[in-house]
Amino acid sequence: MAGTDSTRAAAPTVASGQAPAVVLVRPQLAENMGTVVRAMLNCGLTDLRLASPRDSHLDPKAIAAASGAESVLEAARLVETPEEAIADLHRVYATTARRREMVKPILTPREAAADIRKRIAQGERCGILFGPERAGLTNDDVALADAIIEAPLNPAFASLNLAQAVLVVAYEWFAAGADVPPAHLPTNGSRPATHGELLNLFTHLERELDDCGFLRVLDKRPSMVRNIRNMFERTGLTEQEVRTLHGIVKELRWGRRRE
């Protein structure tokens, strides 16, 4: 996943209101605003709102850290207060690292992602508040929210940096909606081998193993043959790989020998 080159085609961007807004409350460092928008765009989020940032979000350090996601910075809405930032939203979530003494539902990022998906499908607009780098959201900020998001993290070391916190929530949101393909095995264009082809391979291998003496202990032969067949059967060989294995057996057996 690391690395700058993706060969995949561009996807249609997420329509406004179809994804949650990210609200940074009093962010300090330009560089962090840049890494935040990179994490947002990684997960298809483009609606950024900045409440009283200290540095400029268009500072060269922010642009550099955005690594190609600077369009999100350029489109950000600048406001004075978190109240203004969330005025048009129906449902607001506050991210916190430590438990607050407030009567509010506490959701994991995964639960929040499902909740946000459901509400957006019902036509609601949602947003997520993230606090400043050092102190996090104040109790007054958190009080603005309908629910709290708290990530399952090592309780002895639970503090994420700002972009990491945005990534965890945004990643869960994206993952909750992605048509995630089931785990699969790409086969490089070669079709899976048939069982007939596998049997041919086993017959070839076992003939040569009999012949060279590997299977000479007769009372062990049945279990050895079974174990060898098991090994190759569970691999899920392609037709091309079966041909490669035929070649390996043949050449090991009959190829040139050093004198």
Place this chain on the structure above:
Amino acid sequence: MAGTDSTRAAAPTVASGQAPAVVLVRPQLAENMGTVVRAMLNCGLTDLRLASPRDSHLDPKAIAAASGAESVLEAARLVETPEEAIADLHRVYATTARRREMVKPILTPREAAADIRKRIAQGERCGILFGPERAGLTNDDVALADAIIEAPLNPAFASLNLAQAVLVVAYEWFAAGADVPPAHLPTNGSRPATHGELLNLFTHLERELDDCGFLRVLDKRPSMVRNIRNMFERTGLTEQEVRTLHGIVKELRWGRRRE
């Protein structure tokens, strides 16, 4: 979640081998090594291995970026090659941003987390490879792994920075923590082979294949070697099976020949 202050109590640390190792292959920047260990420790991971890092992992920039997780940097294992870094591991995953032409299972971070939890419960040691900042893992690096991890991300902007990639995988591992299914792996009493044992097998096989002439077409050799390794890596060989394969290669090659 953002903010440096966590008021929760310290938790018992994860015992060695109970969590996957993080292997950074040729990382460049000290600062990134620092942000990586912070993300690791956020998710309870402490086993870091560095294969030929460019900067020192104890550079002041790394320590500063670790934000309190520098113990993970100090305990890191420094090695020359990814092969050394994974020699003691049973199951290795490679993270990639773009699709490779290799016959390997592709898992989401969530699927990989479940797989790692299950394998660790069975006593296997697992590790995850992350490539250098700009280029990512090479095809040869990826060929060392049993499976590929690819995160569901905006296909138009899928490149995560190094610490973000580590965070997504580590976070899924931590979040999967609760209910681990009971250990079950029918292996006929033989333990899974380590990657060191697999590499020995590959070296043996390739030496004999060079020698008998099977790999004589030099410009095809790298891809053939990769395909052969892939085939055996994804099988999940036991230590007993690796010994059987050594025997097969030796006897096919040097056993008796009909006149």
